[in-house]
Amino acid sequence: MGTTTEPMAEPAAPAPAKQPPEPPSTASQRRAQRGSAAGLFANLALVLYFAFSLLPVLFIVALSLKNNAQQTTTYLWFTPTLENYQTVLGLGEGGSSYVRFFLASLATSTGAVLVSLLIGIPAAYAAARYKFRGSEDLMFTLLSFRFAPELVVIIPLGVIYQQIGLYDTIFGMIWVLQLVTMPLVVWILRSFFQDLPAELEEAALLDGYTRRQAFLKIVLPLVRPGIAAVCLLAFIFAWNNFIFPFTLTSGDAQTVTVSSLAFLGGNQVRFNLVAAGAVMAVLPPLVLALCIQRYLVRGLSFGAVKG
Amino acid sequence: MTAIDVRSLRKKFGKLVALDDVSFTVDDGEFFCLLGPSGAGKTTTLKSIAGLVQPDSGSVSLGGQDASDIEPNHRNLAMCFESYALYPQHNVFDNIASPLRSPNLRLPDGEVRERVGRTADMLGVGHLLDRGVDQLSNGQRQRVALGRVLVRPAHAYLLDEPLSHLDAKLRTSMRAELKRIAHGDLMTTTVYVTHDYVEALSLADRIGVVKDGRILQVGTPQQVWDTPETAFVAQAFGKPRISFVSGGLVNDNGVTRFISSDGAITVPVSGVDAEAGETVQLGIRPRDLTLHTGAGEQQAGTERLDGVVYVLEHLGRQTEVTLRIGESLVSVVASRRDAEGLGVDDKVSLLLDPARVHVFGDGDDGRRLSR
16 A cells, blocks of 8 residues: 555655745645645655554564563563573573574475476576467466465375475475466466566577577566566575474474474463564565666566567 | 468458558568558568468468468568667667577677677668667667667568658668669568659569458569559659550451540550450540640650640650540640740640550559450
């Protein structure tokens, strides 16, 4: 909602400021004043909404800095402490497996994204360029992996994983998370490939490049923004996945999403530790988003074709 | 430098028939134009030659060798796309240099620079080499696309409307330039697709007129102009367009005469492959008529048609006059002096040399009946 109202409010607000002060009687002036009032109101509404939507984030950060006694209070006045982070990272007494789970999360999510890119990019390209009997059905089947609830497949998957020895392995997790990310990669990148005129590749062919060279030299660089976007999305989906690691791992390959819950069990409930774990778990997707931000800008393909 | 032989190409896109038995040959070093309206199948034909479109049936031979199994990148053809198809991530230099750096040629850097520079200068884009493609106007893009073709030696050039987006002045000079290149020392076989009949007439050694995926006529510019095989071909050349009058043939004491359906126009026609009584149409090119304003003697052997002025268009030195004769409209190009003082609804006469009319069967696809 915030993103749709913002562009409308933006031009309204600064416009009156640029106009030199005149007797406030002309029609345009009245309109500008009304516009500025509306703009101010819209901005105010946006700020309120912004605060509202950020409140949970603020709350969890605050919670992660509270001590055991204050962890169930809701007000924001407290003595901040980094003790929770130390406990979660295992720096204090008792130790913790958080770092190991964190690394397992990184390995499985990165692995899933890499596998989906490696297979998904050629698949998306083929789906965009070559129409064959049943190609649309194939794409739809792939999409159905996304809209079928994961719970549907979780029991058979659990049984099969136990039997073939993939239970609680990094490889097994990559394999199953790839089910989540692959359809995303193929569907999003397909539309990027479709937006590129086929004549670009045809021109490369006639210039004397092979099909593979035409793809690697001409097409692939042009969909880089798409790959960046889909990388981030796929990583977030894989990283945040809960149900698969919850049911298919027990220790070695367990991810942060599942292991953070461990702080809720035992003889005392430690919301502050869960919060600290969650705040740290936000970092990898955030860092990735910041790194590839500049590639997310689309529009490289403008100018390829007339019009 | 290769002869191209296109044999009975057929291609359907879904239900749409793009090519319907297209056959023609382009001789080694010949400049061949495909002329037709949009959607006629010109581009599909070109892409079939390039190997980018797989025809449903039929074949393309390059230099006498069947090309069906040759990949586009091994055909050594250079093509200029109507959509330009420039690589947006490269600047102008790299776009033009692309074929020279491909595995087929792999020219050394120095030669690449030399060739690209020469081609770009010839096309008037030499000062734009460092620009990105998105910083160019459409006319400049089109010239860069043409540069990517002309920069390298190829068996044949396939040009798809390469001048369509240039402004009128530039188009004329580029046309001359293309003609110089095509008929110069290289003599590269060229297939040139256009919808502009002036380009076709001025550039081509031979012209193929295409409509609805069919080749209607192949011939030299002289042939397609003088003896168009269908009414459509006749209409494709010339501005103002050839005027058509529908009517029938009657036998008048051994002389075949054309009489328009309303009876207002009668012209003796000779050497017509049709029986009296057949419905035909008479084609008269506007420049084969002269305006007869009453003064002066009627030349011998000419027919006189009387009508009234319907539309007057003053175009500099010449005036296009459209006359209504009975129910038919006939155009004539007159010198400004002759048309001076004419007004709409004025009565005027036209003089027509009966030897220069064309008789066609009925309708757009009507076959030529004049011998």
